[in-house]
Amino acid sequence: MADVKDLSAYKGVWVFAEQREGKIMPVVIELLGEGRKLADAVGCELCAVLLGDKVEGLTDELFAYGADKVYLADDPELKDYRTDAYSITIGKAIEEYKPEIVLLGATHIGRDLGPCLAVNCNTGLTADCTKLEIDPTDKKIQQTRPAFGGNLMATIICPDHRPQMSTVRPGVMEKAQYQEGRKGEVVKLNVSFKEGEIRTKVLEIVKSLKETVSLTDAKIIVSGGMGLGKPEGFDLLKQLADKLGGVVAASRAAVDAGWIDHSYQVGQTGTTVKPKVYFACGISGAIQHVAGMQDSELIVAINTNESAPIFEIADVGIVGDLYKVIPAIIEELDKVEA
Numbered sequence: 328m329a330d331v332k333d334l335s336a337y338k339g340v341w342v343f344a345e346q347r348e349g350k351i352m353p354v355v356i357e358l359l360g361e362g363r364k365l366a367d368a369v370g371c372e373l374c375a376v377l378l379g380d381k382v383e384g385l386t387d388e389l390f391a392y393g394a395d396k397v398y399l400a401d402d403p404e405l406k407d408y409r410t411d412a413y414s415i416t417i418g419k420a421i422e423e424y425k426p427e428i429v430l431l432g433a434t435h436i437g438r439d440l441g442p443c444l445a446v447n448c449n450t451g452l453t454a455d456c457t458k459l460e461i462d463p464t465d466k467k468i469q470q471t472r473p474a475f476g477g478n479l480m481a482t483i484i485c486p487d488h489r490p491q492m493s494t495v496r497p498g499v500m501e502k503a504q505y506q507e508g509r510k511g512e513v514v515k516l517n518v519s520f521k522e523g524e525i526r527t528k529v530l531e532i533v534k535s536l537k538e539t540v541s542l543t544d545a546k547i548i549v550s551g552g553m554g555l556g557k558p559e560g561f562d563l564l565k566q567l568a569d570k571l572g573g574v575v576a577a578s579r580a581a582v583d584a585g586w587i588d589h590s591y592q593v594g595q596t597g598t599t600v601k602p603k604v605y606f607a608c609g610i611s612g613a614i615q616h617v618a619g620m621q622d623s624e625l626i627v628a629i630n631t632n633e634s635a636p637i638f639e640i641a642d643v644g645i646v647g648d649l650y651k652v653i654p655a656i657i658e659e660l661d662k663v664e665a
């Protein structure tokens with residue numbers, strides 16, 4: 328490539344502070360936690376990039392979660408996410424301030440914005456990372472993500488271009504600690520667009536009426552797979568989840584069967600979860616499922632097949648029919664409550 332950059336000019340770790348309707352997305356707090364580790368390892372500052380309309384008030388939250396500096400673009404044109412407006416604004420800021428590392432959440436917005444930014448900045452992007460580490464010798468980031476259908480983990484580096492960019496799956500990294508009253512510097516970004524540069528207009532935002540589920544924040548998850556045998560099986564799982572103050576989730580096979588919405592799917596192509604307790608009910612334990620739940624604190628597996636792979640990672644394994652085991656657990660819980 329003709330465009331050779333002076334890599335030593337690039338300094339600092341940036342986190343895209345994705346906000347929706349004036350609320351910082353939870354993945355941003357995770358990225359600030361991870362960004363802090365990377366910034367300390369390299370010996371540079373941690374910065375957040377915040378775009379929106381009337382969002383200046385959110386800067387305090389970003390400082391409290393560890394940002395040393397917030398690059399702020401506050402403008403009516405940035406009220407709702409639009410690929411052109413956001414990628415042009417951040418692209419110009421990257422050109423001017425030259426961060427060494429840029430992290431984005433692998434949300435719908437991050438997955439759209441990341442590749443556009445990478446193209447604008449003529450650099451690489453590693454999508455959907457599950458682990459980030461600094462190589463102690465050359466201080467480059469090693470970006471790890473599942474590859475080949477989740478059968479192996481690939482570690483990717485970006486040796487010749489800057490910034491090094493990654494999107495990171497929500498729910499994978501530890502959240503940053505909140506430090507009340509922590510302060511930092513706000514740097515205002517210039518927001519201007521040429522005629523016709525923004526090719527889309529948001530006419531209306533229509534929210535889906537389907538039930539939304541927050542698996543990433545759930546402490547207890549009762550998850551079901553093909554072993555349920557029928558969609559109604561989720562009603563039984565819901566009863567157990569309600570008793571424990573948890574939520575229901577599913578394997579991809581159950582989602583593909585049309586038994587439950589995709590938003591409930593755990594795994595490589597679903598959500599990554601880290602609850603205190605994960606019940607795997609009638610789930611075989613395919614590698615792609617395990618990739619999304621193996622970091623749960625306690626894994627309870629219920630399966631009729633004692634050789635099911637899920638038992639290899641379960642802390643508590645119950646060999647049995649879930650339609651007998653779960654009602655028995657509910658009955659015991661009822662006794663405790665009575």
Ligand code: FAD
Pocket residue numbers: 476477551552553554555577578579580581592593594595596597598608609610611612613614615616619629630631632635647648649650
């Ligand atoms: P099965 O593998 O059919 O297992 C059903 C289990 O239920 C069996 O172990 C059986 O013994 C048990 N059982 C049967 N009856 C009962 C009973 N009455 N009581 C108790 N146990 C019973 N999968 C995901 O989950 N998430 C992903 O994100 C994901 N991404 C993928 C990405 C790619 C690229 C590919 C190729 C696959 C992906 N998969 C994913 C699919 C994955 O490979 C498996 O096919 C899927 O996880 C299997 O779902 P399951 O465990 O529900 O079904």
